[in-house]
Amino acid sequence: MAKKNRWRKYFFLTGMLAIALSVFGYLRLRDFGxxxxxxxxxxxxxxxxxxxxxxxxxxxxxxxxxxGWDWQWKVLALQMDMAGRIHVGDYEFKNGITPAGVLAMLASGDTVRVKYTLVEGRSFRQMRAELAALSELDDDLAGKSDADIMTLLGRKGVHPEGRFLPDTYFVPKSGKRSDLLRQAAEAMDVALAASWNGRDSGLPLKTPDEMLTLASIIEKETGKAEERPQISGVFVRRLQKGMRLETDPTVIYGIGDAYDGNIRKKDLQTVTPYNTYRMHGLPPTPIAMPGRAALEAAAHPAPGESLFFVATGDGGHVFSATYEQHRKAVKTYQLKP
Structure with missing residues (x-):
């Protein structure tokens, strides 16, 4: 009987010790975390x-x-149910953060990222200049031609203009400048496909690339969102009637670096692929990066009869159905004394 009691006492003391050690370990782990x-x-x-x-x-x-010991980090990770949920990226830990805070950041993916916003209407040349200023990112674009860059992005032979969707993008601080371009290019693929697949029937556009080009012209013609469908309607009707587009932004794009803020008579008379005063149809490539609203305007032009428009000087335009009406609008808004 005494021997049995001794065993009971032994198991009791062993159990109590195990409980004490568990509590001690828990408290130490909690304090560590x-x-x-x-x-x-x-x-x-x-x-x-x-x-x-x-x-x-x-x-x-x-x-x-x-x-702390490695086992403390690992047990704490198991306790937080974040083992195996560590996200890739760059992390910035500030003085005073706790081990639990470190593990929580790793599990949440709260990484340090570089932000870049591509504004509607930017050209690829402007985009390259903006990316060159992102000193935090590895420069894998320096010394490369536009064609080299498109090859780097897996788009060999594709003209870069218009191929990147205006939006805000983020990449890890240890990333490359081409990572931002790749995100923007893939986003444009998705946006263009959506607009093309949902387009109105009967548009004089044969391919998604033609819609992209039209959207880029719409983007450059007006800064007012509500006018984009009307601008699109004018250009679509002119294309349907075989009229020239006669849009200044395409001429300016064709002038390139020589453009000094003025379009001269000789610029309008010089035959180039981008001079829509001299050639019919759309130019061979987009002339800027169109945003989603411009893509949607190209896919859904506003109905109507207007074939002309003239800037009013306040960012807006007056639309006319006849050339006579257009001449009067030009006299009112462009030929002021």
């Missing part, structure tokens, strides 16, 4: 594709996070 890390400065850590916690821990150590 919530203890601020005294980093010497902001720590930057890059998580590459395929990195798990075993690969990330040495990077955390190298950045200055020497506190």
């Amino acid at each position: 919530q203890t601020p890390l005294p980093l010497p400065a902001t720590a930057m850590v890059t998580v590459a594709k395929g990195d798990g916690l075993n690969r990330v821990l040495p990077k955390l150590r190298a950045s200055g996070m020497s506190q």
Whole structure:
């Protein structure tokens, strides 16, 4: 009987010790997870594709996070149910962050990213200049021609103008400038396909590329969103009737670097692929980056009879159905004394 009691006492004490150790371990783990890390400065850590916690821990150590044993980090990760959910990217950890905070950031994908906004109507040349100013990103575009860049993006032989959708894009700080271009190009693929597939019937456009070109002209002709369908309607009717588009933005694009802010008589008389005063139909390529609204306007032109429009000086236009009406509008708004 005494021997049996001794065994009971032994199991009881063993159980109590196990409970005590568990509580102690839990409290130590909790304290570890919530203890601020005294980093010497902001720590930057890059998580590459395929990195798990075993690969990330040495990077955390190298950045200055020497506190705790590896098993504490791993157990804490299991406790937070984030093991295997580490996101690729660049992370910035500030002094005072806790191990739990570090793991939470890795699991949430709260990475440091470089932001770039492509504005509607930008040309590819302007886009390249803007990207050149993003010093945070690796420059893999320097010294490359436009054709080289399109080849780099897997679009060999494609003219770059108009092929990138105006929007805001983000890439990891350790990324490349071509990563932004690739995002914008893929976004334009999607937007153009959607507009083309949902277009009105009977449009004088044979391919999505022609719609992209028309959208780019619409984008450059007006800054007023409500006017885009009307501008589109004018150009569509002129194409249907075999009339020249006679749009200044295409002439300006054709002039290129020589454009000084003025279109002269000789510019309108010079035959170039982009001089829509001398050639019929659309120019061979887009002339700018059209936004979604311009794409939709090209796909859904406003009905009506207007074949002309003239700028009023306030960003808007007056639309006319006859040349006589157009001449009067030009006299009113363009030939003021």
